[in-house]
Structure formats: structure tokens, C-alpha cells
Amino acid sequence: MLKKSLQIAGALVLSLSLVVGCSSNNPNAGGEGGGEGLSGKIKIDGSSTVYPVTSAVAEEFMKKNPGVDVTVSQSGTGGGFEKWAKKETDLSDASRPIKDEEKEAAEKAGLEPIEVEVAKDGITVVVNKENDFVDKLTVDQLKKIWEPNSKVKTWKDVNPEWPDKPIKLYGPGTSSGTFDYFTEEIVGEEGKSRTDYTQSEDDNTLVQGVAGDKNALGYFGYAYYEENKDKLKAVPIDAGKGAVEPTEETIQSGKYAPLSRPIFVYASKQAMEKEHIKKFMEFYLTEGKELVPEVGYIKLKDEKYEEELKELGIK
Template sequence: MKLRKSLQAAGALVLSLSLVVGCSSNNPNAKENGGGLSGKIQIDGSSTVYPVSQAVAEEFMKKNPGVNITVSQSGTGGGFEKWAKQETDLSDASRQIKEEEKKNAEKAGLDPIEVPVAKDGITVVVNKENDFVDKLTVEQLKKIWEPNSKVKTWKDVNPEWPDEPIQLYGPGTSSGTFDYFTEEIVGEEGKSRTDYTQSEDDNTLVQGVTGDKNALGYFGYAYYKENKEKLKAVPIDAGKGAVTPTDETIQSGKYTPLSRPIYVYASKQAMEKEHIKKFMEFYLTEGKELVPKVGFVPLKDEKYQASLKELGIE
């Protein structure tokens, strides 16, 4: 499995470009080789969750060549919009579904099922050449990112830092990472300064920060881990000392307030289809072993068991 290659390749894609991973179901022997499973699964949503779903889809299709899975990334909000239009079967999300999104899904005849699949820690990063930012407080982050922020240079954040302009990179407004970050850091979901380079594709943000010595950005932990030789993660101080995002601090919740679960949303209607039911069972059993391989933190086993039960899989 070329997980590293798949993460890096995603950086060349434009917003909402769909990736079809795996093999075709045109093979006349596919049904026999795949244990009788056949069909298509459309997944869209969070670019943060994308590497997990892509990896699981790839492995599932190796075992079930009669099933063809398309994984796309148009942001959590964009994914929920497509899901409510019944353009997709499953929706990747880096935050919980909003009440309005849930109502839209229900109007479309869907009964949403929330499935946590891993833990993430939104990682604040600077360029590798930055030798003065050793930590940031939540208050400093708010000062940088709040609407109508007056922060233009590093010196505006800390008078001991250089009088050089900060170049900001972050998710677009359809991103669940954007929603989560603004709520936890700024204090109100969706409230943010707008004069920064936006993208729903985390790899585009990675490229921006690695190419600019005065850059600061934020995105999912997996994308930092994949590029840690080129990026510097900034420890965050929420009032109890600065904490660096690691597997251990994210799992324990010590990396606060930016540790969070990530999700796949299914529906009771989708789970009535055998190939989707088997895919979700695989995701929460064999598939969970792929979570650390693509840079995320696995949940405790009892969480996966609870989700299997919620999905009607005993």
C-alpha cells in the first residue's frame, strides 16, 4: 500500500477533485473473488479524514474486487451537502454534524449514524527555518486569527519577535477543521479573519508553509507527521504549560483544546446494503489497524465496538 505516495499526490489536486482508488468491478470473476460482494460506494467530505478512508477503501477493495469505492474531499460541510442530496453513501467529517445539516439529511430520507474512527490533533505549524516561535498561547492564537485582527507581523504577537509579516495559511470555510479551530480558539464557530490563504486541501497548506519562512498555518496532525522534516509543530499553551501534539498527548487529551475525534457518517438506509455494511464492519475492525499508518491516533477498542453495535453489526 502506497499511503505516503497517496498523501503526497493529493497535494497536486484542486478543490473537490475526486479520487477513485482501487480496481474496477468489470472483472467477470470479481464477484467470486470478493466473496459475493459487489457494488459501488461514494464517499466525500473532510480532507482531514480522507487519508484514513482512502487507505481503508484501498485495502477493502483488495479483498473485495467486486466493490468499487470512490473517495473525494470537498470539506466536511461540502460532504454533508452532497450526502443530503444523496450523491454519496458515506460522509467523512472532522467535526460533528450540525443541526441544520442533520435536518437536511433527514429531509432527504436519511437517518444519520455518527461513527468515530480516530483521534486527531489540529496542528499549528511554522516554517522549519523559524527559530523564534517556541510556543503559542491560546490567547496569542486568538489574537492572530480573530476577525479584524490587527496582527500583521510577528512583532505584533510578541515584541521580542522579528518585525516581519506573518503569512497565514488555513482551511476554507467548508472545512470541519476550520469550524473546530475557530470555535475552540476564537470562541465562536466560523468567526475568523479572512485575509489568509485558504484551501480545503491540507496538502496545499503544507506546501504553502514549507515554501514561506514567515508562514504560520494549521491543519490535521497526519499532514504534519507526513511532512515533519519540512515543518515545525508549535506547542500550544492553554493555561497549563505548552504541549506539543504527539500520539500520546492527543490520545490522552493533554493536547488541548485542539485534540478531537474524527468521523464517518453513515445512515440506516446505507447500512441496508450488504457491501456498505461489510465495508463499515471492515473499517472498524481490520481497517482500524491502518489508522496509525496514515498518521492518526486510534480510538480505544471499546469505542470501535460501540460503533459496530450502533451500526447493527454484532
């Protein structure tokens, strides 16, 4: 049921706000108890990678707290932090840690950021399901493909045994945390990448692109691969210790290197002073954590969620 979050995400236009579920001030309007008296609005924006988790949690939270209206949008990690610093949102989804300049902008706006790790993800490199020659890629090969001014135009340029067919590349836009993380880990410098590829902040657009082109290659969050594995093929990555496929086990252990990573929700001390936001974050890290695998991501260890609750001053 909750995997519909990814399908909903696909219908979004970039930066279009989606109200996940229905809210009401009527305590009898679809609530399941436990939310009596709790009311208010919560605006969340940011990473398209974190979006499926947050939207699923928001949907379930509103069922139990019908007086709270949670709006979840996706404009990329960088775009989310920009809105947060302008106080247009209460919480910010992020698929990478906040940058110094983003933190400074938030602090200038009077916010005291609190980083909350909510799950783990593995950036998944994918090819078309009909691709029958790519069985793995090394980090060096990925760098050769994606580095600025790359000379790679065909699959044969990557491996002389592969077809002399043009590679059609798909990847996140430059405001994406996934883009930042991938370029730092693969290319060696954050934000440095070839530019002649199809970019989108909507991961479903990337999925459709790779699924529709036999010679395509792309990368995005693990959940989008999980949701579309019937039409995509994940490429095992060799970082020097043998090729490793992204799975729940390899991402959780970090064996899927170097593309395993934590994902975050950023709160602030000021937001946490509001009871409805505090209760939402508490729900996210308790009942909400059970939704993480349902939308294709990897749960943290229980003790890590306990640490995050303490960080927020909830326990």
C-alpha cells in the same frame, strides 16, 4: 506504503473525485479472497482531514472485495454533508460533528444519520522549519492572530521579542470542519476568523505554503504534519497548563488541548441496509482501524471500536 494517500491527496483539484485503487467484477482481478459475491458502488465525500484514512481503508477493502468500487473525494466537511443530503454520496467524512441544520437536511432527504467515530486527530499549528524564534504559542496569542479584524500583521505584534516581519497565514477554507473546530476552540465562536489569509480545502496546498515561506504560520490535521515534518515545525500550544506538543500520546489523552478532537464517518440506516456498504463499514472498524496510524492519525481504544460496531448494528 499507505502514506502515499497524502501524496495522492496533494494531486487532487478541489472536489475532484478520486477512485482509490482498481475495481473489477472479475473475482480473479487482484482480489485477496473474502469478497466473493460482494458487489456494488460506494461514494464517499467530505473532510480532507478524514480523507487519508478513508482512502487507505477503501484501497485495502477493494483488494479483498474486487467487485466493490469505492470512490473517495474531498470537498470539506460542509461540502460533504451537502452532497450527502442530496443523495449524491453514500457516506460522509467529517472532522466535526454534524450541525443541526445539516442533520435536518439529511432527514428531509429520508436519511437517518449514524455518527461513527473512526480515529482521533490533533489540529496542528505549524511554522516554517527555518523559524527559530517561535517555541510555543498560547491560546490567547492564537486568538489574537486569528480573530476577526485582527491587528496582528507581524510576528512582533504577537510577541515584542520576535522579529518585525510580516506573518503569512495559511488555513482551511470556510466549509472545512477543521476551520469550524479551530475557530470555536481558539477564537471562541465557530466560523469567526480573519479573512486575509490563504485558504484551501486541500491541506497539501497549506503544507506547501508554509514550507515555502520562512515567516508563515498555518494549521491543519496532524497527519499532514507527520507526513511533512522534515519541512515544517509543530508549535506547542499552551492552554494554561504549560505548552504541549501534538503527539500520538498527547492527542489520545486529550492533553493536547484544546485542539485534540475525534474524526468521523457518517453513515445512514438506509445505507447500512446495503450489504456492500455494511461490509465496508465493518472492515473500516476492524481490519481498517490498523491503517489509522499508518496515515498519521491516532487509533481509538479497541472497546470504542466495538461500541461503534454495535451502533451500526453489526455486533
